[in-house]
Amino acid sequence: xxxxxxxxxxxxxxxxxxxxxxxxxxxxxxxxxxxxxxxxxxxxxxxxxxxxxxxxxxxxxxxxxxxxxxxxxxxxxxxxxxxxxxxxxxxxxxxxxxxxxxxxxxxxxxxxxxxxxxxxxxxxxxxxxxxxxxxxxxxxxxxxxxxxxxxxxxxxxxxxxxxxxxxxxxxxxxxxxxxxxxxxxxxxxxxxxxxxxxxxxxxxxxxxxxxxxxxxxxxxxxxxxxxxxxxxxxxxxxxxxxxxxxxxxxxxxxxxxxxxxxxxxxxxxxxxxxxxxxxxxxxxxxxxxxxxxxxxxxxxxxxxxxxxxxxxxxxxxxxxxxxxxxxxxxxxxxxxxxxxxxxxxxxxxxxxxxxxxxxxx
Amino acid sequence: xxxxxxxxxxxxxxxxxxxxxxxxxxxxxxxxxxxxxxxxxxxxxxxxxxxxxxxxxxxxxxxxxxxxxxxxxxxxxxxxxxxxxxxxxxxxxxxxxxxxxxxxxxxxxxxxxxxxxxxxxxxxxxxxxxxxxxxxxxxxxxxxxxxxxxxxxxxxxxxxxxxxxxxxxxxxxxxxxxxxxxxxxxxxxxxxxxxxxxxxxxxxxxxxxxxxxxxxxxxxxxxxxxxxxxxxxxxxxxxxxxxxxxxxxxxxxxxxxxxxxxxxxxxxxxxxxxxxxxxxxxxxxxxxxxxxxxxxxxxxxxxxxxxxxxxxxxxxxxxxxxxxxxxxxxxxxxxxxxxxxxxxxxxxxxxxxxxxxxxxx
Numbered sequence: 001x002x003x004x005x006x007x008x009x010x011x012x013x014x015x016x017x018x019x020x021x022x023x024x025x026x027x028x029x030x031x032x033x034x035x036x037x038x039x040x041x042x043x044x045x046x047x048x049x050x051x052x053x054x055x056x057x058x059x060x061x062x063x064x065x066x067x068x069x070x071x072x073x074x075x076x077x078x079x080x081x082x083x084x085x086x087x088x089x090x091x092x093x094x095x096x097x098x099x100x101x102x103x104x105x106x107x108x109x110x111x112x113x114x115x116x117x118x119x120x121x122x123x124x125x126x127x128x129x130x131x132x133x134x135x136x137x138x139x140x141x142x143x144x145x146x147x148x149x150x151x152x153x154x155x156x157x158x159x160x161x162x163x164x165x166x167x168x169x170x171x172x173x174x175x176x177x178x179x180x181x182x183x184x185x186x187x188x189x190x191x192x193x194x195x196x197x198x199x200x201x202x203x204x205x206x207x208x209x210x211x212x213x214x215x216x217x218x219x220x221x222x223x224x225x226x227x228x229x230x231x232x233x234x235x236x237x238x239x240x241x242x243x244x245x246x247x248x249x250x251x252x253x254x255x256x257x258x259x260x261x262x263x264x265x266x267x268x269x270x271x272x273x274x275x276x277x278x279x280x281x282x283x284x285x286x287x288x289x290x291x292x293x294x295x296x297x298x299x300x301x302x303x304x305x306x307x308x309x310x311x312x313x314x315x316x317x318x319x320x321x322x323x324x325x326x327x328x329x330x331x332x333x334x335x336x337x338x339x340x341x342x343x344x345x346x347x348x349x350x351x352x353x354x355x356x357x358x359x360x361x
Numbered sequence: 362x363x364x365x366x367x368x369x370x371x372x373x374x375x376x377x378x379x380x381x382x383x384x385x386x387x388x389x390x391x392x393x394x395x396x397x398x399x400x401x402x403x404x405x406x407x408x409x410x411x412x413x414x415x416x417x418x419x420x421x422x423x424x425x426x427x428x429x430x431x432x433x434x435x436x437x438x439x440x441x442x443x444x445x446x447x448x449x450x451x452x453x454x455x456x457x458x459x460x461x462x463x464x465x466x467x468x469x470x471x472x473x474x475x476x477x478x479x480x481x482x483x484x485x486x487x488x489x490x491x492x493x494x495x496x497x498x499x500x501x502x503x504x505x506x507x508x509x510x511x512x513x514x515x516x517x518x519x520x521x522x523x524x525x526x527x528x529x530x531x532x533x534x535x536x537x538x539x540x541x542x543x544x545x546x547x548x549x550x551x552x553x554x555x556x557x558x559x560x561x562x563x564x565x566x567x568x569x570x571x572x573x574x575x576x577x578x579x580x581x582x583x584x585x586x587x588x589x590x591x592x593x594x595x596x597x598x599x600x601x602x603x604x605x606x607x608x609x610x611x612x613x614x615x616x617x618x619x620x621x622x623x624x625x626x627x628x629x630x631x632x633x634x635x636x637x638x639x640x641x642x643x644x645x646x647x648x649x650x651x652x653x654x655x656x657x658x659x660x661x662x663x664x665x666x667x668x669x670x671x672x673x674x675x676x677x678x679x680x681x682x683x684x685x686x687x688x689x690x691x692x693x694x695x696x697x698x699x700x701x702x703x704x705x706x707x708x709x710x711x712x713x714x715x716x717x718x719x720x721x722x
Contacts, residue, residue, distance in 0.1 A: 147547065149536060150566060151537070152537075156650075176512070183508065
């Protein structure tokens, strides 16, 4: 197993957020890379169940009772029985950066057979600029051995701050239920050695399995919506967050990168169960994409919060007629921002402590 | 050396266009892949010089005297002493597809050590659809072992016809003179195993070194401009063609792919000479990019020719004030379309033959 870097990057500035319903044995494999960091575990489902975390990790764990206690009536914006609950972890973090990973994701190997330190690559992605305004054909120009190619305007070579780093998956690809059903045996074996910026004006399907972002730049847009228990839809939590985030990063001239790092995605979820969760989304996304492609934010929307509230308003106005669910979602978006601002007051204001039920050390 | 496929793809539907000033010894290395195809060689510079083509290739060769004879006064739109002259070859071709390659480009090897059949990969790129309307995080969804990921709207999965396949370069990267000067030793050793679509609304720097396109879909936009002898600019021929082409493919809902295949680019051109050719372009591109980013074509522009003539008009109106050169270029764009239509009359019309000076067989 590869050794972690001697001084882990951003050790005190990054939280790892993990939504789970089971013991976190998967962390054993990540120990060399994750142990220096603080974990925020969001326990989904039955709060009386005890989740075991391997020895030696520094963590805090929140279950549904904690969510309800900390947010009060605003807890309604946090999904239950769906990994969308992870966004609660983004909200209670006090760090600048978040990395979130699913508990069925393991350490992948690069083509030379070396273990991939996914977190280190995400941090590199976040700490170097993005290039959303013009495409560079040699991909990330800030990477060693690469640069901007001929014809790339010099005025654009400083790039834009990177808000999001979207990592990929070897083995089980992130397919929807119909594709899973049609191609049950398809595996992703292709290691594409590239990081690239999703251009401005282009939407993409953001997967929450292996994702890092800058909380200060974009945190309040990373709301994973209303999914799971009591909702007519599942498995669109990260998609929703991705579309909202992309519209807002475009508006604020921030960048989103995709590509490296890979993790090893071990288990395909059940396609029949997934179809039940997804079928409304499969219809609705045909209306959602044109909506997000054409939505515009005003000049007054100068913060992520302001952008997000404008977006919520337009969701209600334009998507409410697609299904009543979107009225509820638009309200939850507003609640989310209220809760975010309550837990993350402007610097200098008095801060409350959100003590979790379980804490290591 | 790898064997060529037993039945070469599109054998009678594709011409290989090569601009050159020297003997074409580089074709020896390409023999297994190129020999089944017809070559159009555009000889630049002194027309009395004899260019040697290795035995066994099927080719026609045009020198400046041929260009002048065939186009008459319209020959003014074809550059001299610049590889931009290659676009004459696109015009005289009668085939549906074009592949163009520089004579300092050799066969590259993939990571397994196998020779890359660049032409075969370009053809695969051109014969499968593009995805300009939404980004797929696993890159080309039509490639074996890949598909559209979760959250990709089903209505967009048919994609768009592919007009252009832009291939890349191992060894010497395609850098501008300032970058060449700063990083004289940088080599591109990274083999990125991906093909992707440049999203709609995003411009990119199109390099003419290793490029394929569908003449019927986009040919008349592939004008490489006025460069070289008597012009205040060089090395922007392919960039100009790329920006015009991208705007027009976006308008016509066609796709452009970039990525595989790689060729081995052997020689870095002289950065001092390049700087002299490029310096006006380096200034001007700062105005050109915003122009191309904001240009719109009318609903009446339903063919590539109509789009291109509208673009020429706007070049004159908006870029003429940047430099008088753009007035000349706008006129040349119109001349180019007139010459294209003369040599490529609508199907059913009487066709003239453009006999080259030199022809094999």
